[in-house]
Amino acid sequence: DGGITQSPKYLFRKEGQNVTLSCEQNLNHDAMYWYRQDPGQGLRLIYYSQIVNDFQKGDIAEGYSVSREKKESFPLTVTSAQKNPTAFYLCASSIEGTSYNEQFFGPGTRLTVL
Amino acid sequence: GNSVTQMEGPVTLSEEAFLTINCTYTATGYPSLFWYVQYPGEGLQLLLKATKADDKGSNKGFEATYRKETTSFHLEKGSVQVSDSAVYFCALTNTNAGKSTFGDGTTLTVKP
Numbered sequence: 460d461g462g463i464t465q466s467p468k469y470l471f472r473k474e475g476q477n478v479t480l481s482c483e484q485n486l487n488h489d490a491m492y493w494y495r496q497d498p499g500q501g502l503r504l505i506y507y508s509q510i511v512n513d514f515q516k517g518d519i520a521e522g523y524s525v526s527r528e529k530k531e532s533f534p535l536t537v538t539s540a541q542k543n544p545t546a547f548y549l550c551a552s553s554i555e556g557t558s559y560n561e562q563f564f565g566p567g568t569r570l571t572v573l
Numbered sequence: 574g575n576s577v578t579q580m581e582g583p584v585t586l587s588e589e590a591f592l593t594i595n596c597t598y599t600a601t602g603y604p605s606l607f608w609y610v611q612y613p614g615e616g617l618q619l620l621l622k623a624t625k626a627d628d629k630g631s632n633k634g635f636e637a638t639y640r641k642e643t644t645s646f647h648l649e650k651g652s653v654q655v656s657d658s659a660v661y662f663c664a665l666t667n668t669n670a671g672k673s674t675f676g677d678g679t680t681l682t683v684k685p
Contacts, residue, residue: 463616490671501577501662501675502617509671517672549616553671559605559624560671564616 461486463565465550470570472537472544480535480568482550489555491533492562495519496547505548508533509555537570545572575600579663579676586683592650594679596637596663599644604667606630606639606646611660611678620648620661653683 463484472478484491490509494502504517508527522541527533533552537544547569551562580595598604605624609617621630626641635650646663663676 465616492672499677501677502673504672507672551616555671557671559666561607561619561622562617562671562673564609564618566616567614 463550463552463563465548465565465568468566468568470568471573472570473573475539477536477538478570480537480548480550480570482533482535482565483531484533484552484563484565485531486552486554486563487530488552488563489530490553490560491527492551492553493517493523493525493533493535494549494551496549496567502549505535544570546570575604575665575667575674577663577665577674577676579661579679581679583680583682586653586681588655588683588685589652590683592648592653592657592681594648594661594663594681596646596648596676597644598646598663598665598674600665600667600674602667604665606637607664607666607673608635608637608646608648609662609664609675611662613659617662653681655683655685657681658683 466481492507493505506525508514524536550565553560576599607622608620621632623630623639629638660678664673666673
């Protein structure tokens, strides 16, 4: 079955450590996105990529970094510069980055900073 | 900029009750509008969408009509079930990058 996988489902890290969240899709989608979800709030866009080897900052990119070396993969690194990293992180993809196409979401990674 | 405002929750209904979740938006141009659903501990799933004014999106008994004159995309269902309990997000997309703007979500609980 085609879809998006995120790993791990739960992640714990100590303050001051960088951590990388995995996102893989086998839908052959061009566009991929990373969102952060906090309790009682909507999704906020961290980074997005419309094509391999290219990505742009979203609304809350500070303290995060990404890479897009392969079409299927869009890993997110949460750096020690992110002041409040505890949150639920969602990865999504769409066929292409246009306004008509819906996004397909992975199951999410819950990051807790201890 | 773009924004989406959803009816505040939580919403609690009895099984077979009528559901309306209000959604209004602010955007330039001609956005596409979406409703997504999120079950506990999971990612979002597309529920329905509409890409131009007066379009009606529908799926699993849910409906929403794209009303440009009132900038609204209200979600309705005639008879809810316990299994409809979830968080519902209204969203719009109107850029070539496909970036979406989401509302804050409305939590629906349906009691038997």
